[in-house]
């Protein structure tokens with residue numbers, strides 16, 4: 001048993017994702033804590049050049065195959081399972097992103113290992129690993145110890161600053177081959193790019209973000225007036241987009257966009273991890289929510305426990321009066 | 325099309341959640357259970373497919389508080405069969421639940437042949453893995469997650485599915501059938517069904533009961549939860565109290581200070 005810590009380097013459309021560096025930073029701590037090596041596993045087609053950015057790991061395991069060219073949980077998991085059986089790491093950290101979703105579960109299933117999902121932090125304690133997980137839309141945390149020699153970890157984005165996982169070192173690369181069974185599988189036909197004609201919410205200084213708590217399309221229009229008074233634009237959480245109250249181009253979060261405005265004013269947004277992922281780095285976050293336990297208050301700088309509909313018109317009037 | 329939909333009851337997180345005295349589980353006494361949000365979308369997508377292509381929608385769920393209401397409301401919306409897996413001890417992990425569904429789908433002859441299994445993409449309490457990928461693996465079927473639209477192809481042997489990636493980018497996929505899809509959002513918001521129709525469904529339809537299957541791997545948990553807690557509010561947010569007018573003034577002051585006004 002090599003007993004090493006592995007991180008799965010997520011690459012998408014030829015680029016390494018931020019979570020790759022976050023995982024490297026976290027993986028480094030855990031590997032050092034256990035006194036084992038940290039290895040990065042890079043899967044793809046014609047992407048060996050990316051390995052030079054993975055120097056935080058002691059070494060890189062690279063697999064090149066056309067089946068791995070596009071993201072796909074089944075092919076990724078099958079490749080990882082073959083490597084795991086050969087090399088016997090103790091922990092495999094898989095990103096819990098929209099690109100990699102499902103890979104960790106399938107890997108655990110194929111190699112018969114426990115899967116720790118929704119992990120936000122990981123540490124070594126007495127030669128074991130212990131994970132902290134975020135459940136119930138951010139309202140509960142659980143501390144979890146997996147059983148057995150091998151564990152698969154599904155890691156939320158944001159566990160460590162990505163810069164802590166970068167290094168100038170050029171790591172040694174070991175190339176491995178895998179085979180794929182000839183089974184029916186899904187095939188990517190094409191990508192659909194987001195609509196570029198709408199307001200670009202990533203370029204706004206002020207964003208007024210509305211969530212399910214906004215309750216109706218008419219109230220979204222009121223939030224738009226508030227945004228206009230502040231010289232900004234409106235964006236939203238997933239349920240608001242799914243309802244068709246705002247276009248997909250306004251969605252913030254895991255499937256949507258990452259934004260970092262000077263002010264993020266969240267109205268009726270609970271603060272689920274998938275939403276926080278897209279806005280947690282804004283320098284000024286103000287949240288209005290009727291639930292004092294809403295997880296959004298854990299990342300907001302200022303919080304107001306109130307009905308958003310009471311706040312919207314008053315705040316708009318106050319701002320307009322100040323602006324003259 | 326013969327469509328199977330899996331529904332799961334989860335705690336409503338808009339309510340206050342309490343930890344049980346054991347410190348390792350949620351206190352179920354005051355929990356309000358609702359259907360997992362993406363499952364509602366999975367059901368809607370199934371009903372849309374049935375409307376387009378004809379066929380049958382069968383809904384499967386594990387026994388849980390209030391699950392009957394959800395199953396009858398599925399019938400009221402247009403589901404043809406609703407089935408409840410009964411006799412388990414309730415506290416099954418996601419992995420064990422996935423294993424049970426795989427056994428049932430494989431062994432209940434009258435569920436065959438099916439074209440597609442739709443589950444919600446993810447549930448808020450999935451500490452130990454996701455259902456759809458496990459099901460796909462155990463049934464030897466293709467899998468796609470984070471799906472937002474499913475369109476049947478002319479041949480009836482495949483569907484076109486839209487899957488979300490990051491940054492608002494989506495992908496169009498060719499999915500050979502049968503397959504397992506994790507639905508994130510149906511192509512339109514889940515339909516609303518009036519209570520009167522649900523009541524009518526309670527009178528005219530019945531929930532079929534299936535016993536908990538014996539599992540090859542025993543369905544034992546592979547994780548130990550040592551404790552659960554509410555996140556420590558890191559004292560991050562400074563809370564502003566008062567009437568909307570006062571709070572608005574305070575906020576406007578903060579915005580001015582930051583040069584935003």
Ligand SMILES: Cc1cc2nc3c(=O)[nH]c(=O)nc-3n(C[C@H](O)[C@H](O)[C@H](O)COP(=O)(O)OP(=O)(O)OC[C@H]3O[C@@H](n4cnc5c(N)ncnc54)[C@H](O)[C@@H]3O)c2cc1C
Nearest residue numbers: 211212213237238253254255256268269270274290291308
């Ligand atoms: C794979 C995947 C990808 C996802 N991607 C995204 C993504 O990109 N973006 C995203 O946002 N989500 C995403 N989600 C969904 C995410 O998990 C949450 O479901 C979602 O963020 C919840 O949105 P919300 O906060 O608006 O709604 P809820 O969680 O329902 O919260 C509504 C809030 O409004 C409050 N409220 C109610 N009434 C009022 C009122 N009158 N005044 C003030 N407050 C009120 C409530 O207290 C509650 O806190 C994704 C999920 C998955 C599984």
Ligand SMILES: Nc1ncnc2c1ncn2[C@@H]1O[C@H](COP(=O)(O)O)[C@@H](O)[C@H]1O
Nearest residue numbers: 330331332386443444446447450454455
């Ligand atoms: N206990 C369960 N009963 C019924 N359906 C379930 C159960 N567990 C998971 N599912 C289905 O699988 C989806 C994804 O759940 P999970 O993979 O556990 O996040 C759920 O939204 C349901 O569609």
